[in-house]
Amino acid sequence: MGRSFDVVVIGAGPAGYIAAIRASQHGMNVACIDEWQNTDGSNAFGGTCLNAGCIPSKALLESSELFHRAQHEFSKHGINVSGVAVDIQKMQKRKAGIVRQLTGGIAGLFKANKVSGLVGHGRLLTGKKVEFTPVDGDVEVLDSRYVILASGSTPIELSIAPFDGERIVDSLVALEFEQAPATLGVVGGGVIGLELGSVWSRLGSEVTVLEAMDDFLFMVDRQLAKEAGRQFKKQGLTIRLGAKVTAAKVSGNKVTVDYEDQSGKQSLTVDKLVVAVGRRPFTDGLLADDSGIQLDERGFIEVDDECRTAAKGVFAIGDCVRGPMLAHKGSEEGVMAADLIAGEIAEVNYNVIPSVIYTAPEIAWVGKTEEEVQASGREYKVGSFPFAASARAKAMEQTAGMVKIVSAADDDEILGVHIIGPMAGELIAEAVLAMEFSGSTEDIQRTIHAHPSLAEALHEAALAVDKRALNFPNT
Ligand code: NAD
Numbered sequence: 077m078g079r080s081f082d083v084v085v086i087g088a089g090p091a092g093y094i095a096a097i098r099a100s101q102h103g104m105n106v107a108c109i110d111e112w113q114n115t116d117g118s119n120a121f122g123g124t125c126l127n128a129g130c131i132p133s134k135a136l137l138e139s140s141e142l143f144h145r146a147q148h149e150f151s152k153h154g155i156n157v158s159g160v161a162v163d164i165q166k167m168q169k170r171k172a173g174i175v176r177q178l179t180g181g182i183a184g185l186f187k188a189n190k191v192s193g194l195v196g197h198g199r200l201l202t203g204k205k206v207e208f209t210p211v212d213g214d215v216e217v218l219d220s221r222y223v224i225l226a227s228g229s230t231p232i233e234l235s236i237a238p239f240d241g242e243r244i245v246d247s248l249v250a251l252e253f254e255q256a257p258a259t260l261g262v263v264g265g266g267v268i269g270l271e272l273g274s275v276w277s278r279l280g281s282e283v284t285v286l287e288a289m290d291d292f293l294f295m296v297d298r299q300l301a302k303e304a305g306r307q308f309k310k311q312g313l314t315i316r317l318g319a320k321v322t323a324a325k326v327s328g329n330k331v332t333v334d335y336e337d338q339s340g341k342q343s344l345t346v347d348k349l350v351v352a353v354g355r356r357p358f359t360d361g362l363l364a365d366d367s368g369i370q371l372d373e374r375g376f377i378e379v380d381d382e383c384r385t386a387a388k389g390v391f392a393i394g395d396c397v398r399g400p401m402l403a404h405k406g407s408e409e410g411v412m413a414a415d416l417i418a419g420e421i422a423e424v425n426y427n428v429i430p431s432v433i434y435t436a437p438e439i440a441w442v443g444k445t446e447e448e449v450q451a452s453g454r455e456y457k458v459g460s461f462p463f464a465a466s467a468r469a470k471a472m473e474q475t476a477g478m479v480k481i482v483s484a485a486d487d488d489e490i491l492g493v494h495i496i497g498p499m500a501g502e503l504i505a506e507a508v509l510a511m512e513f514s515g516s517t518e519d520i521q522r523t524i525h526a527h528p529s530l531a532e533a534l535h536e537a538a539l540a541v542d543k544r545a546l547n548f549p550n551t
Contacts, residue, residue: 077217078218080219081104081105081106082222082417083095083096083099083223083417084109084222085099085107086226086362087108087198087396088112088122088123089110089126090122090394091403091406092410093121093123093410095409096224097185097186097191098410099224099418102417106189106190106192107192108193109196110123110194111196111211114127115252121182122178122179123228124229125403126175126178126182131174132174132251133247135171135175136168137274139167140274140275140278141436147160162279164253164254164279194208196208201217202364204223204387205217205218206223207364223391224391224392225362225385225390225391226392227394228357229355229357229358231246231248231352232356233246236322237333237349237351239351243348244324244326244348245348245351246351247352250348250352257281258282259284259346260277260349261283261286261331261349261350263349264285264288264354265287265292266293266352268352269350272352274308274436278311282312283312283313284316284346285314285315285316286335288319288321288353291317292305296445296494297445297494299478300439300441303477304433304435304439307496308435311436318337319336319342320336320337321333322335330347331345331347331349333345355395356375357374357396358396359377368385368387368390369387369392372398382423383409383412391417393406393412394410399426402429404430409424425512427443428443430442437476437498438498440495440496440500440501441492441494441504442508443482443492444482445492445494446492454486456484457485458481458483459480459538459543459545460479460537461534461540461547462477462548463477463478463533465533465536465547465548467527468528469530471528476497477498479494479495479533480537481520483517483541488518489516490517490520493537497530497533517538518538520535520538521538521542523535
């Protein structure tokens with residue numbers, strides 16, 4: 077018989093490692109299993125987010141944005157620079173250092189919280205037992221009072237454009253390029269496609285994004301999506317909408333992509349092709365036949381609102397269950413699962429989960445888009461404020477974009493807040509808090525915002541909802 081725990085968590089991404097820490101804070105004896113292996117063979121906690129997603133992409137987005145600004149913006153500030161050059165190896169090294177620090181930080185947090193971090197594969201057996209296959213060593217069957225499955229997600233592969241790790245690649249490989257490909261194709265104009273497309277475009281690639289849908293950024297408020305499309309075009313990204321990829325073939329050091337759009341059959345030849353058409357829940361090798369866990373038709377582990385699976389005492393959280401595939405959503409589900417196990421009352425408010433796309437300008441939103449509110453039939457009012465009228469944005473030379481607020485006409489409830497512009501990902505936090513507290517537009521109107529600050533744009537947008545904007549004409 078192997079070791080015995082109160083809670084065994086399978087997966088140490090932002091859902092799993094947070095669940096493990098929270099459970100140990102409740103005084104439970106916790107193990108967290110993870111098998112993540114880096115390309116150099118080393119193991120690391122942190123899952124996709126820290127090792128191959130959110131964190132490395134943000135490091136490269138920041139570096140490439142600085143390079144872009146040095147070339148195109150510094151002169152507007154009266155700073156004349158010449159010979160600005162990029163050293164992608166160094167950029168990659170900085171990124172790897174950040175990832176190493178943060179993943180090492182999780183190992184440190186496990187130690188501090190007395191969580192047993194187990195490196196290897198975990199498989200759920202019947203009766204809340206977990207088979208642990210260490211990277212080196214013998215298989216052990218762990219006994220646990222509760223199990224939390226947090227196995228994450230993995231890129232969807234297109235059979236017509238299979239990954240070869242060299243020319244047709246997923247987002248992980250596309251974060252590791254050692255030089256900017258002269259031409260880069262991206263299949264999928266979603267979050268990953270736009271973030272990665274932005275990075276390599278700023279570093280010198282000619283980027284073409286092929287998006288199957290006719291609508292650009294279909295999940296984003298239409299007004300913002302339109303503005304985003306305009307900005308990305310200005311930055312030199314080519315985005316082809318309604319482009320259905322039919323085949324991708326590698327020949328020599330090029331990839332030829334065949335696709336169909338409104339004008340008929342087309343083809344595009346590029347040096348590298350990134351396929352970013354979404355991610356699927358990752359449950360390979362996770363569940364024994366008699367584990368009692370149900371998967372839905374798309375492969376997600378079925379859970380209720382409290383993340384309980386069909387197997388008693390087994391929870392599932394994060395990307396492997398329904399809901400948006402976002403690190404912060406997974407972390408909150410981890411906290412909820414641990415709190416419920418500890419006998420506390422806990423819930424996740426799925427209505428106020430912020431989304432952020434880290435392009436420049438950033439796009440961030442929470443709640444319903446104007447189109448969704450309209451479709452719901454509820455009477456509403458809208459206010460917006462452009463960053464072009466924000467003193468702070470002007471001083472920053474970052475005037476593209478706006479804040480838009482959609483509120484209920486009857487009781488003034490904030491229904492959705494949509495921001496495209498500088499630091500949108502930070503600004504959205506105020507809106508999330510207001511909505512979490514069931515705030516009204518008037519609450520934001522009556523809240524004092526520092527001047528000059530970008531946050532004033534949210535304040536003014538709230539005022540504009542009632543045609544009371546002070547620094548922009550009300551229409
Ligand atoms: P996504 O769902 O955001 O976008 C995929 C896009 O690919 C969609 O627009 C879809 O219409 C398009 N598509 C699908 N099949 C296609 C085809 N055959 N040809 C052309 N286009 C096609 O998925 P993603 O960008 O791969 O991201 C995966 C997940 O990771 C998402 O859930 C996302 O929320 C998450 N993520 C979040 C962040 C962030 O929060 N900033 C960053 C990266 C990833």
